[in-house]
Amino acid sequence: MKRKIIKIDADACIGCGLCAEACHEGAIGMVDGKAKLLRDDYCDGLGDCLPVCPTGAITFEEREAAAYDEQMVLKNKRNAAPLACGCPGSQARKIEREAQPAQPVQAAASQLNQWPVQIKLVPATAPYFENASLLVAADCTAYAYANFHIDFIKNKITLIGCPKLDEGDYSEKLTAILSQNDIKSVTVVRMEVPCCGGIEHAVKTALKNSGKMIPWQVVTISTAGEILEK
DSSP, rough: OOOEEEETTTTTTOOOOOHHHOOSSEEEEEEEEEEEEOOOOOOOOOOGGGGGOOTTEEEEEEEOOOOOHHHHHHHHHHHHHOSHHHTOOOHHHHHHHHOOOOOOOOOOOOOOOOSSOOTTSOOOTTTTGTOOOOEEEEEEEEHHHHTTTIIITTTTTEEOOOOOTTSSHHHHHHHHHHSSSOOOOEEEEESSSGGGGGHHHHHHHHHHTTTOOOEOOOOOOOTTSSSSEO
16 A cells, blocks of 8 residues: 655664664664664654654655554554563673672762763863863763773763763764864764764764864673773
8 A cells, every 4th residue: 555654765864772662563674783664564653753853854755665564563462571670781791780699889989070061061172172182971881880980081081971862962062172172082982872873973073073083992881880991
């Protein structure tokens, strides 16, 4: 049958995952860091995903597609493994973590070198940026990773943000910071969840737009508080 259904522009998608979370039918999933329409018969054509997309990568099109199948959607929801707060994981991993004895945590001095730390609040020409090693981190990483101050904030200028909660794109502000200061290196620390792809994308865009060759790396933290990539 010919009907209205969503269309996702893979080139415009930044992998934030907001559309997948907004789709209550489970029609959209994240595949290789990009949003993808998984099944035509799961898409009801109402477009709850459209307004949450920060780049306008999702539109409607009219084409031949399987009819929306509410029964299949309900069956898929019943069979799906429960996830906490939209974050990837498994019940087995949660049980394994809870079974481990709690380790004593020693208080450590703050390693923060400047204030403010929010990307949108820092002045692009603040003096502390000159000859600085820059840390650009997603808000949640400091809560998930226990030694965040020692392993990441120490000897760096820290910028934090959340592409899911903040409006707009960070790339313009980050481009100004990189262009107007002598930045020695950039470290991006993000969570494994799809919405953190926005902060990584913003840094990559800023590095490209600045026209500078600045060493950079991305560190990914799991929801269990472990480093996945470095």
